[in-house]
Amino acid sequence: MKGVGPAKAESLGKELHIFTYEDLLTYYPFRYFDKTKFYTINEINTEDVFIQVKGVITQFQLINTGKVKRLVATLKDPTGSVELVWFQGIAWVQKTLQINTEYIIFGKPTLFNNRYNFSHPEVESIHPEEEKKASHFSPVYYSTEKLKHRGFDTKGIARITKQLFSEINSVDVEEFLPASLIAKYKLVSRYDALFNIHFPSDEALMQQAMRRLKFEELFITQLKILQLKVGRNETVKGYLFEKLDIHFNTFYHEKLSFQLTEAQQRVLKEIRRDTLSGKQMNRLLQGDVGSGKTIVALITTLIAKDNHFQSAVMAPTEILANQHYETFKSMLDGMPVSVKLLTGSVKGKARKIILEELAEGKIDILIGTHALIENHVIFQNLGMVVIDEQHRFGVGQRAKLWQKNEHAPHILVMTATPIPRTLAMTIYGDLDVSVIDQLPPGRKPIQTLHRFDSQRLAVFGFIKKEIALGRQIYIVYPLIEESEKLDYKDLMDGYESIVREFPMPTYHVSILHGKMKPKDKDFEMACFVRGETQIMVATTVIEVGVNVPNASVMIIESAERFGLSQLHQLRGRVGRGADQSYCILMSGVKISHESRQRLKIMCESNDGFEIAEFDLILRGPGAIDGTQQSGATALKIADITKDKQLLQMARDDAKEILALDQRLVLPEHQQLRNYILDTSSQKTIWSKIS
Ligand code: ADP
Numbered sequence: 001m002k003g004v005g006p007a008k009a010e011s012l013g014k015e016l017h018i019f020t021y022e023d024l025l026t027y028y029p030f031r032y033f034d035k036t037k038f039y040t041i042n043e044i045n046t047e048d049v050f051i052q053v054k055g056v057i058t059q060f061q062l063i064n065t066g067k068v069k070r071l072v073a074t075l076k077d078p079t080g081s082v083e084l085v086w087f088q089g090i091a092w093v094q095k096t097l098q099i100n101t102e103y104i105i106f107g108k109p110t111l112f113n114n115r116y117n118f119s120h121p122e123v124e125s126i127h128p129e130e131e132k133k134a135s136h137f138s139p140v141y142y143s144t145e146k147l148k149h150r151g152f153d154t155k156g157i158a159r160i161t162k163q164l165f166s167e168i169n170s171v172d173v174e175e176f177l178p179a180s181l182i183a184k185y186k187l188v189s190r191y192d193a194l195f196n197i198h199f200p201s202d203e204a205l206m207q208q209a210m211r212r213l214k215f216e217e218l219f220i221t222q223l224k225i226l227q228l229k230v231g232r233n234e235t236v237k238g239y240l241f242e243k244l245d246i247h248f249n250t251f252y253h254e255k256l257s258f259q260l261t262e263a264q265q266r267v268l269k270e271i272r273r274d275t276l277s278g279k280q281m282n283r284l285l286q287g288d289v290g291s292g293k294t295i296v297a298l299i300t301t302l303i304a305k306d307n308h309f310q311s312a313v314m315a316p317t318e319i320l321a322n323q324h325y326e327t328f329k330s331m332l333d334g335m336p337v338s339v340k341l342l343t344g345s346v347k348g349k350a351r352k353i354i355l356e357e358l359a360e361g362k363i364d365i366l367i368g369t370h371a372l373i374e375n376h377v378i379f380q381n382l383g384m385v386v387i388d389e390q391h392r393f394g395v396g397q398r399a400k401l402w403q404k405n406e407h408a409p410h411i412l413v414m415t416a417t418p419i420p421r422t423l424a425m426t427i428y429g430d431l432d433v434s435v436i437d438q439l440p441p442g443r444k445p446i447q448t449l450h451r452f453d454s455q456r457l458a459v460f461g462f463i464k465k466e467i468a469l470g471r472q473i474y475i476v477y478p479l480i481e482e483s484e485k486l487d488y489k490d491l492m493d494g495y496e497s498i499v500r501e502f503p504m505p506t507y508h509v510s511i512l513h514g515k516m517k518p519k520d521k522d523f524e525m526a527c528f529v530r531g532e533t534q535i536m537v538a539t540t541v542i543e544v545g546v547n548v549p550n551a552s553v554m555i556i557e558s559a560e561r562f563g564l565s566q567l568h569q570l571r572g573r574v575g576r577g578a579d580q581s582y583c584i585l586m587s588g589v590k591i592s593h594e595s596r597q598r599l600k601i602m603c604e605s606n607d608g609f610e611i612a613e614f615d616l617i618l619r620g621p622g623a624i625d626g627t628q629q630s631g632a633t634a635l636k637i638a639d640i641t642k643d644k645q646l647l648q649m650a651r652d653d654a655k656e657i658l659a660l661d662q663r664l665v666l667p668e669h670q671q672l673r674n675y676i677l678d679t680s681s682q683k684t685i686w687s688k689i690s
């Protein structure tokens with residue numbers, strides 16, 4: 001392109017991944033300056049929105065506090081005055097702007113000392129023709145420092161985009177959405193949409209463009225994910241689990257001490273159907289904390305055993321693997337099923353024996369961490385893989401499972417806490433989804449309270465009352481890697497003050513954290529499980545897995561430092577018995593608005609699905625564990641937290657089209673197919689989930 005030499009082109013590629021015309025066309029502005037309207041100063045009543053004001057600068061004032069220097073200008077119009085503030089580039093501003101001259105300023109007003117001010121606004125002097133040119137929405141693009149130095153600030157990017165439009169016309173921008181969809185949703189053409197997303201002359205055109213491009217993006221993404229699924233169903237054979245035999249029957253009729261909930265039964269039926277279909281199962285099992293996913297996994301491995309297949313159960317941490325191992329062992333006690341544990345700390349001879357037995361088919365269920373998928377771990381006949389807490393397992397790690405047997409084993413993925421539907425559709429869009437939407441009977445909803453550090457004495461009093469009733473208490477401290485030392489100190493200080501407040505011999509306090517030797521951890525845990533200690537002071541090592549029904553109070557220290565799903569996980573450690581349980585979130589008084597909101601949501605809701613939705617809204621898809629490389633964040637314009645409805649439409653339409661024309665060979669799908677082929681090579685492995 002004219003005006004973009006090799007050096008500039010290279011930095012566009014490096015910094016913003018713009019290599020082609022198509023890339024530039026789809027490098028969308030993230031907002032607009034609304035230059036269609038001038039605000040009068042007395043009309044300003046919002047913060048955080050970019051607006052345009054016309055006025056005269058009446059004075060400059062240089063304020064130097066020693067530490068920071070700032071330049072403040074007063075801008076007046078007939079209705080009032082505002083302040084413009086600069087912290088940088090002061091000399092330049094003083095040189096270019098003049099007193100008693102009229103300017104147009106763009107910026108975001110903020111309220112300070114009861115007055116609106118604009119910090120670092122864009123300022124333009126008034127020329128009649130400029131004013132005319134400026135009477136529309138002008139696009140604002142993300143750029144980087146490096147690019148700004150090469151002339152590609154927001155205006156520079158707008159300039160080359162505009163130039164691009166002068167070189168192409170509507171014929172060059174091919175329409176690839178099927179005509180039926182365009183008609184159905186009254187979508188504008190691709191060319192019009194691209195033009196108007198960059199240079200809309202009014203709000204309506206911009207909205208139409210946005211709707212079309214969001215739909216297009218979601219539709220293409222869904223089409224690709226679903227094609228993957230369809231393709232896999234066609235080409236990948238699955239092992240048949242035809243029989244329900246002695247292992248399943250013995251367990252189900254003689255061992256299982258409770259009745260499965262309807263939701264658990266329904267999920268088992270779904271798994272049964274999958275493993276009888278001749279195709280490989282790829283199923284995501286979602287269920288709230290405590291909804292009983294483990295038992296579903298266990299029964300599934302017994303069905304595999306009845307059909308002479310081995311199973312692998314993978315967990316993200318050693319503690320959780322251990323916990324599953326203990327659960328499986330005790331539930332299968334007395335049955336002829338061999339369950340073994342393989343983690344990083346199983347070494348030497350013990351490890352060798354496990355590997356040998358595994359290869360000989362003597363082990364039925366192998367439970368472990370990542371260690372399970374190392375190349376030298378060879379199964380005799382692996383048929384079923386359960387992955388617990390999916391989101392911490394990398395895509396590559398899962399892909400390794402495919403090489404473990406002649407055909408790919410069935411895969412059941414279980415999430416630790418629910419993930420929002422929209423996110424599930426985007427990252428796990430190729431998996432079938434089962435939901436356990438029901439808790440085992442007899443659970444009382446946990447009462448959650450937020451208390452400030454200053455109310456600690458009252459909280460201690462409450463703990464004493466609960467202990468007098470025979471209950472047990474968890475007190476959890478955050479342990480976050482970056483500040484590990486400090487956190488560790490907090491934990492130890494906390495422990496000491498708890499011991500002081502709850503002295504022996506009336507009380508016994510356990511402590512559990514990651515730095516302890518496994519032996520000591522086990523000891524402390526066992527004391528708590530047996531009820532010999534009443535209080536367990538711990539880090540988040542107890543986040544997953546621990547199951548002590550008599551524990552009825554969960555105190556979370558510095559709760560503002562935890563994410564929502566982590567808080568929900570922690571809270572899920574209580575409320576497992578018949579007693580009323582409590583979760584008390586402790587924090588200082590000075591916490592951020594977002595933290596306050598998070599704690600409020602926790603107090604108001606016990607529903608993991610609802611909490612997951614809030615988490616997504618508060619933090620955005622990029623911040624949710626494990627989704628960074630997943631594609632949910634690779635969306636350029638659609639936002640799964642806001643465009644739920646469009647996403648559902650796009651998914652339904654993609655399904656419908658594939659049902660009709662799986663390979664997109666019909667003439668009306670020709671362009672669609674080409675577009676997907678053209679753009680697929682750049683798309684990464686994220687969609688190839690299991
Ligand atoms: P999660 O879904 O969080 O992994 P678990 O599988 O650990 O939940 O189950 C939580 C607890 O509920 C366990 O003690 C388990 O034995 C128990 N449980 C599971 N299903 C039922 C049921 N249908 N009836 C009663 N208790 C159940």
Ligand code: MG
Nearest residue numbers: 293294416545
């Ligand atoms: Mg679990």
